[in-house]
Amino acid sequence: MTDLFTSAGLDQSAPRPLADRLRPKTLDEVVGQPHLIGADGTLSRMLRSGRIGSLIFWGPPGTGKTTVARLLAGATDLHFEQISAIFSGVADLKKVFEAARGRRSTGRGTLLFVDEIHRFNRAQQDAFLPVMEDGTITLVGATTENPSFELNAALLSRAQVLTFRSLDSEAVEGLLRAAEGAEGRDLPLDEDARASLVRMADGDGRAALSLAEEVWRSVGDGERLTAEALQSVLQRRAPIYDKSRDGHYNLISALHKSVRGSDPDAALYYLCRMLDAGEDPLFLGRRLVRMAVEDIGLADPQALGVANAAKDAYDFLGSPEGELALAQATVYLAAAPKSNAVYKAYKAATKAAKEGGSLLPPKHILNAPTGLMKTEGYGGGYQYDHDAPDAFSGQDYFPEALGRQSFYRPTGYGAEAGIGERLAHLDRLRARRNTGDAE
Known part of the structure; x- marks a missing residue:
């Protein structure tokens, strides 16, 4: 329904934002x-x-x-x-x-x-x-x-x-040229300032036109802004980022996968994106701890300590110095050797624990605080590993009904390569001792 204001054509002479005046009239005029x-x-x-x-x-x-x-x-x-x-x-x-x-x-x-x-x-x-x-x-x-x-x-x-995709720089530049045509004047910006304005728009066409209007309102005749002066005039538009919505999850996913993919530069970029957008630095610190245990594990046992120390350092120092600790941990974790062997072992062991029910451990590793329990065989035949050759008895510790399981399979990366070699050596010892072969 058309109101009297519109019918009289007064809406056309009333002040209108540049974005409204340049609204496309056909689909062909839509950019980006x-x-x-x-x-x-x-x-x-x-x-x-x-x-x-x-x-x-x-x-x-x-x-x-x-x-x-x-x-x-x-x-x-x-x-x-x-x-x-x-x-x-x-x-x-x-x-x-x-x-x-x-x-x-x-x-x-x-x-x-x-x-x-x-x-x-x-x-x-x-x-x-x-x-x-x-x-x-x-x-x-x-x-x-x-x-x-x-x-x-x-x-x-x-x-x-x-x-719908964020507008690329070419599309935003096209909007700025259209704005200059509508206004009959160029934006008073040098080349670097114009590129900076395009970046400030952050892929938002309406924001680009609003920023252009702000420039024209703020700059006097004959004045021409540099990139630094432009940032001072506009106070830089905040990045699009909602800490409880998609922006949050998209960027934390990008940070985590960059660390997992051993790309320190990309990881540092996404860390800074989130910090710049106002993300809670302690949330990022906790996420770094998760990366250390989930994606690095025993390939670099120091990774967990580094991540924890960074989180604690931020908690102790606050901003802005504390962010450097998070940056240091991010680069360390991204550059570290990677292993999810413990992560996978934990999931496999959890599955076995849930499926196995209340299986009794073998009696030789159970304590026998009472005479009745000793009579029942609790603790009988237990071999104290420190007294065995190589400080390793080779006894079986799984429930008899379950049988021996293999959950943890070390990778050949970083410190985990050495762990794998030691566990393979112990497996050979266990096999020989359980079959009674001479060593």
Whole structure:
């Protein structure tokens, strides 16, 4: 419904942000998403077929999700209706659905765009299912969060997920050129400052245009900013990073896998990304400890001590000096030899313990504090290893019903290579002593 303000054309003369003025009028004008709207893009193929189904747009802010949804409605002659899950409830949804049913009775379909759709709870998400199934609405939901975690399986089964990518530097630069054309003047930036502005946008087209507006507002006639001066004027936009959401899990995964993959440079980069974004340094310290036991283990027994010391050093020093301890541990762990042999052994032993039940250990390694227990054979025949040749008796310590098991298989890397050689030597001794062969 058009209001009087819009009908009179006053909305066109009112002050409008640059991002709104430069909003694409056709899908061809959308930048940064060629995999969706290029010649062979997913949406392009859908439009060539003459119809679209319900969709979930997943991607970071400022990548064109709302704009593309609006343009899709125009390209398919559907009425465009937009709501936000932040401000809408069940009563609002009922009104939207009733209006869509009314339009459908006159032969007009409705494209319902739901911004931040992940903000709806499970029951609210279920409300969309009947109107999606009977064709009352074509749903286009937008989310910055992973749909696999935030949306109902039933809803996801009825919609195709399309991923919007952060804008690359070329796409952001294209927006800046369009902004200069709209303003009729160049940005007062030297080459390095312009490149810095592109990086500050962090792949967000709306942010790039907002930053450009801020530059024009802040710089006097004839002034030209360097990269350093630009950072001072804009106070640098914070990186996109939500410590409880995808950004957190994506970067900690990248840090962990870089350490596991023995790449100190990449590991240090992701550590600094997270610290720069405001991650709790003690969380990172705890994660480094986990890496030491999970991915390095006995290949470098000092790794756990280094990681623990770094965590404690940050706790003791605080910021900013404490971050250097975390950086040191990150580089050490990434450069260390790797082994997950203990990790795998622990999982295998846990499985055997759960499946075996309450098996009694062999009686020769049980204590016999009472006479009755001695009579029952507790402790009988136990050989004290320190008195045996090589300080090794070779006795069996597994429950008889279980039999001897092999959980820990050392790798040939780092200190674990020596451990493997010693255990192989002890296995040979055990075999000889248990068969009575002469040594």
